[in-house]
Amino acid sequence: MLNRTIKDAIAAEEAFFRSHPAYDKIAGRCGVPQLATEVNLILVHHLNIVLQGFKSFFSSTPGSLAKELAGIAI
Incomplete structure (x- = not known):
């Protein structure tokens, strides 16, 4: 488990969806x-x-x- 704030976790989640080829086109609806x-x-x-x-x-x-x-x- 990573020790990060909720704000940082949400930012990392958003970055994941925006950078992943399967989700990049729908990243705004993911998370x-x-x-x-x-x-x-x-x-x-x-x-x-x-x-x-x-x-x-x-x-x-x-x-x-x-x-x-x-x-x-x-």
Whole structure:
């Protein structure tokens, strides 16, 4: 294991992709920062779908939810 900072590791990773013949043309889409961005976009998209489902559920059944909550002993 190399003892380097995250900044240095990301720079080395970028240099690797830019200099490798198999990746040089897509280097801008390779690496940990790009992966983090893509995973974040997928997460945000998934959360939007899930939250819309919650919103639909809670707005369509307010009476039944109120009855269910009233029956819960705190």
